[in-house]
Amino acid sequence: QQPVQSPQAVILREGEDAVINCSSSKALYSVHWYRQKHGEAPIFLMILLKGGEQKGHDKISASFNEKKQQSSLYLTASQLSYSGTYFCGTEGGKLTFGKGITLSVRP
């Protein structure tokens, strides 16, 4: 079953922070995060495994709460290069992606 991502779109100024959420109605074993720029392939950001851990990738970090079946991606002091579509993927035998959230960072 497809995870649900929110909000639908995010528009930021450079330097602002943002949070993107991902939730599932099914128990989660892991959550993947990918970013896709226009006309390019999705690029892996991070995987979070059970345990409520938080991971980081540059100024992008994420948390995973398996009890709430939710993950959040935190973008701190956003840069122009953060613009793109962010997908979360949940794993239950296969990686199923949410619909993606378009994030635009403006100067």
Add this chain to the structure above:
Amino acid sequence: DTAVSQTPKYLVTQMGNDKSIKCEQNLGHDTMYWYKQDSKKFLKIMFSYNNKELIINETVPNRFSPKSPDKAHLNLHINSLELGDSAVYFCASSPRGAEKLFFGSGTQLSVL
């Protein structure tokens, strides 16, 4: 060296034709996938192969037939193309299932 390469990058064809997309990975991964991304950017898994064996086959019309001659290659053949098949098709690989996916650059298929 490109890790996951797929050809062609663009494919424009008429309805009813048959076409193939090829994918190769040089990462030594065991698992390969085909994903379809529609115009709304929805990224949906179609097939997954593990070491040449089909392990995931989503509800995809049987006009789509994947073939894995060896674990480094996963091709997608599409028969009797329809307008609704227009999309970007991504090949991907991972060391094993449930791990980081490495995507190819995609094939933009346009059916006229």
